[in-house]
Amino acid sequence: MRDIRHFIDGAAFEGASGRFGDVFNPNTGEVQARVQLATVSEMDRAVQSAQAAFEGWSSTNPQRRARVMFEFKRLVEANMNELAEMLSSEHGKVIAxxxxDIQRGLEVIEFACGIPHALKGEYTLGAGPGIDVYSSRQALGVVxxxxxxxxxxMIPMWMFGVAIAVGNTFILKPSERDPSVPVRLGELMMEAGAPKGVLNVVHGDKTAVDAILAHPDIHAVSFVGSSDIAHYVYQTGAQHGKRVQAMGGAKNHGIVMPDADLDQVIKDLSGAAYGSAGERCMALPVVVPVGKKTADELRERLIAEIPTLRVGVSTDDQAHYGPVVSAQHRDRVAGWISKGVEEGAELVVDGRDFSLQGHEKGYFIGPSLFDHVTT
Known part of the structure; x- marks a missing residue:
């Protein structure tokens, strides 16, 4: 069994907690690896590494830091296929x-390549009688x-790209469900020329999260996840005097007007609602048509469109989407569909019994559609 280790001080780090999480292949339902779950002391070890790297990294001029980001971008692009296959094997989303996912993260890395300009301060002459005012931007420390x-x-690169480019050092606690790509990104950052300790990857569960939120040498925390945990992260981090941004519970809603181009609407909805098996912060699971005529036509077109969606394994380049990330999540989605029926919504298309031939143990669920949904 392959063990996925932490990445601390520029190298793989063997955890000593004795606790592991299973990493599944959602296409087959099989355990493909174990990920180590950190202790508080192991998180502290990563913080010490980041703290030791901070003085030298923050005093490196922005142009040199930007060159590291340029090289990191090049390396990620050069390893795109490897990273995508690794990501799909643990998450379940199709290769495309x-x-x-990777490209959207790279867009922020591209922005970070221009950090010398973004870091410029301001100077105001004569803000008051005999008073000039200037401002400068300085790194916080370990974040x-x-x-x-x-x-x-994408989301790790959104966070660590700019944080590192401006001179901070970074601790990344990725999801324990698909941890391999974040570790590989840490390796590529070192290969790009970042000093050891600038980017550390520590795996874990609530123990690791609480260690981040309570550690006195971590000055800021960024979080993306569920609303309940976002509230917890914000409250706990603020209690410990940290800057916190906590983003939770995002989903999109759509309104279809009577004069909408329904050909385009159906095309957009099928991707927005069902793409990546709905596992997107900005998925679009709820649509409100304006008027009965619009609603009836939209319903009929969706009924015709849904059977054309191909559900397949991650490596199927013809598939529109693959499995969900875990058996628990598949069962939870099926439970939500059952709850919708129990609460009086009309289940027009039922995807609960979907099974992919040859991958019956995979975490697949078919596209489903409700109509006449009550509050």
Whole structure:
């Protein structure tokens, strides 16, 4: 069994907690690896490494830091296929979606490549009688990111790209469901020329999260995940005097107007609602048509469109989406569908009994559609 280790001080770090999480292949339902779960002392070891790296990294001029980001971008692009296959094997999204996941993260890395300009301060002459005012931007120190399973490349790069470019050092606590890509990103950052300790990856569960939120040498925390945990992270981090941004519970809603181009609407909805098996922060699971005529036509078109959606394994380049990330999540979605029926909604298309031939133990669920949904 392959063990996924922490990445601390520029190298793989063997954890000593004796606790592991299973990493599944959602296409087959099989355990493919174990991920080590950190102790408080192991998190502290990562913070010490980041703290030791901070003085030298923050005093490195922004142009040199930007060159590291340029090289990191090049390395990620050069390893795109490897990263996408690794991501799909643990998350379940199709390869095209995995490449999109990585590319969206790279867009922020591209922004970080221009950090010398973004870091410029301001100077105001004569703000008051005999008073001039200037401002400068300085790095905070050690900062941390706690990221979700659904975008294991994009969201970490969103967080650590700018944080590192401006001179901070970073602790990344990725989801334990798909942890391999974040570790690989840490390796590539070192290969790009970042000093050891600038980017550390520590795996874990609530123990690791609480260690981040309570550690006195971590000055800021960024979080993406569920609303309940976002509230917990914000409250706990603020109690410990940290800057916190906590983003939770995002989903989109759509309104279809009577004069909408329904051909385009159906095309957009099928991707927005069902793409990546709905496991996107900005998925679009709720649509409100304006007027009965619009609603009836939209319903009929969706009924015709849904059977054309191909559900397949991650490596199927014809598949529109793959499995969900875990058996628990598949069962939870099926439970939500059952609850909708119990509460009086009309289940027009039922995907609960979907099974992919040859992958019956995979975490697949078919596209489903409700109509006449009550509050």
């Amino acid at each position: 979606d995995s490449k999109g 941390a990111g706690i990221t979700p399973f659904n975008f294991p490349a």
